[in-house]
Amino acid sequence: MDTIPKPVLKWAGGKRQIIQELKKALPEEGYNRYIEPFIGGGAFLFELQPEKAIINDYNGELTNLYKIIRDDADSLIKLLDLYKSKHCKEFYYEVRAMDRMDxxxxxxxxxxxxxxxxxxxxxxxxLFRVNSKGYFNTPIGRYKNPQICDRENLLAIQSYLKKNKVKINTxxxxxxxxxxxxxxxxxLDPPYYPLSPTSSFTDYTSAGFGEAEQIxxxxxCDKLTQKGVLFLQSNSDCDYIxxxxxxxxxxxxxxxxxxxSKKxxxxxxxxxxxxxxxIV
Known part of the structure; x- marks a missing residue:
């Protein structure tokens, strides 16, 4: 039996915890294509494994990763194994600084x-976070033995993407x-409407996702409804939404x-x- 793929990245707001709730909320009549404009970690996509799908993200680093997993997972695995052998504080900050170089x-x-x-x-x-210039700026974490390369999962994702019609947009x-x-x-799994000034994790791109974007x-969603397209969205539970x-x-x-950071x-x-x- 093939390994069921799971997200290759840790992702703020990832959907693995509520996968069963999402599955219960799927349209009973079924659907033709599955479309996810904010793919993020891809937990729902990998759980459903639709035969026909279009996925997208504004974050080009993320969509590039999915294309590489699909097209050249072996080379990615070899490089990640190399990174694992070099991992230390100095190497982390050296790799982090790459996007600041000409x-x-x-x-x-x-x-x-x-x-x-x-x-x-x-x-x-x-925490995938970039600053206003688009530079990755999250500090190193405190892990004794981080799992940098999950070969089995990368190959499982590759198998799914290759065997099905999954278009990847940026x-x-x-x-x-x-x-x-x-x-x-x-x-639709957008960056959530923040419940407090410090609760927003929308800076995984330099563009941000404010109130104007929520509107x-x-x-x-109104346009999709008028077209006869079914949609399901996740967001913050607040009066505004x-x-x-x-x-x-x-x-x-x-x-x-x-x-x-505090448990x-x-x-x-x-x-x-x-x-x-x-869906009630």
Whole structure:
């Protein structure tokens, strides 16, 4: 039996904890293509393994990684094994600084993909964060033996991507979402609306995702509904989001978030699932 793929990256807001809730919320009538404009760690995609899919992210480092896993996983594995043998504090900061160098664009796509995985698996809390200039700026984490290369999982992801029709896009979420036609299903997992000034983890790209983008996302959901496309969205459970999506089906779910540095602050929080079909 083939290994079931799982996310290759740690990802703030990843969906592995609520996978079963998401599966319960899938449209009963089924769907043609699966479209995910904010792919992130890809937990829901890998769980469902749809035969026809379009995935997208604004973060080009992330989409490059998925393309490399699909097309050249062996080279990625070899480079990650090398990085594992060199791992130490000095090497981490040397790799982190690569995107600040003038010749960063001369790195091969495999080298960039390996850098993404290495930094993600060894940085503080697995937090993929960039500054306003787009430079990765998360400090090194405290891990005795981080799993830098999960060969079996990388090959499982490669097998899924190669055996199925999965198109990988890079760019704005709306462009990919609007490729959907009646009968398709769109899963939207945007950067969440922040519940406090310090609770936002939207800086995995330099572009950010503010209130204006949340409003644009809601208008996109209206467009999808008018086209006869079914959508399911995850977001923060707060008055702003509930009011914004008034008239849509909203279901509350509970999830434990572990991104806080203090264990006693990693409480269960409430999120919402939003859909243009009944999910309650």
């Amino acid at each position: 010749d960063y664009d001369k790195l091969s796509d495999v080298e960039k993909a390996a850098r993404t995985v290495y930094l993600n698996r060894t940085c503080y809390n697995g 760019g704005d979420f709306e462009k990919t979402a609007l490729l959907a036609k009646a009968g398709d299903f769109v899963y 644009r996302l809601k208008k996109l 509930r009011n914004l999506y008034d008239g849509y089906s909203i279901k509350e779910v509970e999830v434990r978030r572990s991104i806080n 006693d602050k990693r409480d269960n929080i409430k999120e919402v699932l939003i859909a243009n079909y009944s």
